Amino acid sequence: MSDKRIVVALDAMGGDNAPGEIVLGALDGLKRSDSLCVKLVGDPAAIAPFLEGQEYDHDRLEIVPASEVIEMSEPPVAAIRHKKDSSIVVGMNLVKNGGADGFVSAGSTGAVLVGGQLVVGRVRGVDRTPIGVVFPTAKGLALLIDSGANMDARPGNLRQFAVMGSLYMENILGVKSPRVGLVNVGVEEEKGNALVKETYELLKETEGINFIGNIEARSIPYGEADVIVCDAFVGNVILKLYEGTGGALIGMIKEALYSSLRSKIGGALIKPALKGTLKKLDASEYGGAPLLGLKGLVVKAHGNSTRKQIANTLMQTVTFVEKDIVNKVAGALGASSESKED
Amino acid sequence: MSDKRIVVALDAMGGDNAPGEIVLGALDGLKRSDSLCVKLVGDPAAIAPFLEGQEYDHDRLEIVPASEVIEMSEPPVAAIRHKKDSSIVVGMNLVKNGGADGFVSAGSTGAVLVGGQLVVGRVRGVDRTPIGVVFPTAKGLALLIDSGANMDARPGNLRQFAVMGSLYMENILGVKSPRVGLVNVGVEEEKGNALVKETYELLKETEGINFIGNIEARSIPYGEADVIVCDAFVGNVILKLYEGTGGALIGMIKEALYSSLRSKIGGALIKPALKGTLKKLDASEYGGAPLLGLKGLVVKAHGNSTRKQIANTLMQTVTFVEKDIVNKVAGALGASSESKED
Numbered sequence: 001m002s003d004k005r006i007v008v009a010l011d012a013m014g015g016d017n018a019p020g021e022i023v024l025g026a027l028d029g030l031k032r033s034d035s036l037c038v039k040l041v042g043d044p045a046a047i048a049p050f051l052e053g054q055e056y057d058h059d060r061l062e063i064v065p066a067s068e069v070i071e072m073s074e075p076p077v078a079a080i081r082h083k084k085d086s087s088i089v090v091g092m093n094l095v096k097n098g099g100a101d102g103f104v105s106a107g108s109t110g111a112v113l114v115g116g117q118l119v120v121g122r123v124r125g126v127d128r129t130p131i132g133v134v135f136p137t138a139k140g141l142a143l144l145i146d147s148g149a150n151m152d153a154r155p156g157n158l159r160q161f162a163v164m165g166s167l168y169m170e171n172i173l174g175v176k177s178p179r180v181g182l183v184n185v186g187v188e189e190e191k192g193n194a195l196v197k198e199t200y201e202l203l204k205e206t207e208g209i210n211f212i213g214n215i216e217a218r219s220i221p222y223g224e225a226d227v228i229v230c231d232a233f234v235g236n237v238i239l240k241l242y243e244g245t246g247g248a249l250i251g252m253i254k255e256a257l258y259s260s261l262r263s264k265i266g267g268a269l270i271k272p273a274l275k276g277t278l279k280k281l282d283a284s285e286y287g288g289a290p291l292l293g294l295k296g297l298v299v300k301a302h303g304n305s306t307r308k309q310i311a312n313t314l315m316q317t318v319t320f321v322e323k324d325i326v327n328k329v330a331g332a333l334g335a336s337s338e339s340k341e342d
Numbered sequence: 343m344s345d346k347r348i349v350v351a352l353d354a355m356g357g358d359n360a361p362g363e364i365v366l367g368a369l370d371g372l373k374r375s376d377s378l379c380v381k382l383v384g385d386p387a388a389i390a391p392f393l394e395g396q397e398y399d400h401d402r403l404e405i406v407p408a409s410e411v412i413e414m415s416e417p418p419v420a421a422i423r424h425k426k427d428s429s430i431v432v433g434m435n436l437v438k439n440g441g442a443d444g445f446v447s448a449g450s451t452g453a454v455l456v457g458g459q460l461v462v463g464r465v466r467g468v469d470r471t472p473i474g475v476v477f478p479t480a481k482g483l484a485l486l487i488d489s490g491a492n493m494d495a496r497p498g499n500l501r502q503f504a505v506m507g508s509l510y511m512e513n514i515l516g517v518k519s520p521r522v523g524l525v526n527v528g529v530e531e532e533k534g535n536a537l538v539k540e541t542y543e544l545l546k547e548t549e550g551i552n553f554i555g556n557i558e559a560r561s562i563p564y565g566e567a568d569v570i571v572c573d574a575f576v577g578n579v580i581l582k583l584y585e586g587t588g589g590a591l592i593g594m595i596k597e598a599l600y601s602s603l604r605s606k607i608g609g610a611l612i613k614p615a616l617k618g619t620l621k622k623l624d625a626s627e628y629g630g631a632p633l634l635g636l637k638g639l640v641v642k643a644h645g646n647s648t649r650k651q652i653a654n655t656l657m658q659t660v661t662f663v664e665k666d667i668v669n670k671v672a673g674a675l676g677a678s679s680e681s682k683e684d
Contacts, residue, residue: 137590138590138593138594148527151527151534151535151536152535152536183579185490185493185574185575185578185579192493192575193493193494193573193575194493194494196575216578216582217578217579217580217581217582217583217586218582218583218585218586218589219586220583220586221583221586221587221589221590221591222586222589222590231535232527233527233534233535233538233576234575234576234579236527236558236559237525237527237559237576237579237580237583238559238579238583239559240558240559240560241559241560241562241563241579241580241583241584241587242583242587243560244558244559244560244561244562244563244564245563245583245584245587245588245591246587246591247560247563247564248479248480248563248564249563249587249588249591249592250591251480252480252619253595253616253619255619256612256615256616256618256619257612257615257616259615260614260615262611262612262614262615263611263612263614263615263616265608265611266607266608266609266610266611266612266613266615267608267612268608269604269605269607269608269611270598270599270604270605270608270609270612271608272602272604272605273598273599273601273602273604273605273608274595274598274599274605276598277594277595277597277598
């Protein structure tokens with residue numbers, strides 16, 4: 001590939017809206033970035049109809065055949081081990097062998113996580129590879145790490161999440177000296193369960209991060225930290241409750257607006273102003289989430305991604321490659337991503 | 343005390359707004375319920391000025407002197423052991439010795455929890471005494487249990503929380519066969535960390551509860567369960583994030599409404615309709631939270647309670663006594679609250 005070309009392998013078969021929305025998202029992505037090349041991984045017969053009649057730069061789009069699909073419900077370890085010709089395994093092998101700069105999938109989160117570790121491999125020195133999800137707060141964007149990969153994490157894992165998250169916010173989103181907060185039940189140092197108490201001690205001693213101490217969940221939406229560190233169980237609760245509370249509240253407000261003629265008129269008047277606010281809060285605007293700590297770039301897109309979100313995730317992946325996030329994480333955690341050992 | 347009288351000991355010295363708002367809340371409570379008697383526990387010299395000039399039934403309000411105050415920042419175990427004449431210890435001893443039917447405090451959560459266990463004592467057979475907090479959802483009220491007492495809980499503790507929570511919702515809020523959900527990262531049985539996987543198995547086998555399986559955090563605000571079971575760390579995150587997300591979102595909407603003349607007019611028109619919705623979501627409408635599994639009734643009010651919330655909590659406490667929640671929990675968990683053993 002040429003100097004400026006960035007090749008992204010894209011799982012055409014993964015996600016609720018595959019392959020149609022995935023393929024259309026790839027085409028949108030190609031229009032938005034001239035340096036992007038996409039390798040659509042999957043069943044050519046399923047992909048082809050969505051390309052028919054479309055105008056695009058044929059030099060920058062290639063179909064890489066994969067005959068199998070890993071279903072959402074399959075146990076991830078067995079699926080990765082046995083479905084060697086699945087779109088996920090084929091796509092990840094492209095990353096491993098230099099055939100792509102990164103891999104994007106909206107498929108089974110479990111399979112993507114397991115595939116990342118078994119196929120692409122962890123950077124030496126990294127014990128767990130978290131998912132970092134960027135989400136909107138009242139003050140801008142924050143990174144929630146780990147938001148779904150590692151149940152039953154240990155304090156040392158959370159320390160690495162803090163380092164990786166800081167690198168991410170600094171390099172990808174340009175936040176200088178990002179504020180790292182540890183999710184806890186109170187701000188005082190002695191608060192919390194065994195995991196966070198030990199993690200607190202480790203984070204205090206970790207050089208190169210801007211640890212601001214414990215943060216309570218209530219201050220997350222107000223943007224009091226840029227990097228929000230927690231184990232995956234808590235991260236999952238935060239992410240989903242954030243989504244659910246926003247949705248439920250907006251639903252209740254809409255209901256209230258329909259309750260009288262007066263409020264209906266008012267609702268029509270505020271619509272344009274509210275739209276901007278709601279868009280700011282829409283997590284789908286922010287694309288996918290990279291798995292950090294792998295030897296290659298793997299990005300998980302939301303399972304229900306539409307073409308818009310796929311295109312956004314591809315744009316984000318281009319940035320990850322340009323900013324060399326994989327090697328920066330590897331460098332910070334004491335090993336090179338070139339290492340073949342684990 | 344007469345048959346119909348319900349005596350509540352009230353910590354006059356606990357909380358951000360003590361003693362003023364606590365005393366005024368007691369007076370409001372006396373007006374709202376004829377069967378309520380309040381024993382204000384604390385420094386008579388600090389309490390007296392707030393009673394001066396007020397009209398109230400002197401037969402139903404008594405000051406019980408306590409010379410010490412447990413501060414928010416004090417280590418709870420040492421505080422309860424050493425400050426024998428603190429308002430919390432004196433108030434709890436009233437419950438223990440039959441001088442009151444219940445105790446309400448807006449003071450240090452840690453001290454109230456420890457005092458509950460050391461002074462009032464746990465029901466035999468109950469390993470941990472959770473805090474159950476009632477909060478609003480799109481469909482009505484739900485109980486979050488444990489929402490702040492037991493870090494690092496075990497599966498057996500969570501099973502007891504489910505039983506206690508069901509009794510609470512059925513007896514206090516009149517929900518028939520309340521739906522019990524276990525907070526998890528997915529709805530599938532095999533999901534989650536070690537704690538919830540084991541808890542799931544226990545809940546499946548627990549008779550007398552309506553276990554509906556795992557629930558994801560995103561469905562909590564929609565009211566998909568009546569009793570939401572989790573350990574205290576997760577419960578704390580849920581409660582505080584719920585509060586924070588609602589607050590941040592409403593703040594952003596208000597900001598949007600002020601962004602143009604058009605939206606300002608719209609905002610004015612929708613105000614009455616929105617007010618009802620926001621009131622429904624205001625957790626302070628729902629009073630305090632009982633510590634379940636103790637031999638006597640202890641209710642924790644929010645630290646920043648105002649007179650309104652104190653009065654609401656007193657009304658709620660009257661209901662707890664009338665519904666005999668303490669003995670119902672004791673009965674269900676295999677021991678009598680009369681037992682002096684632990």
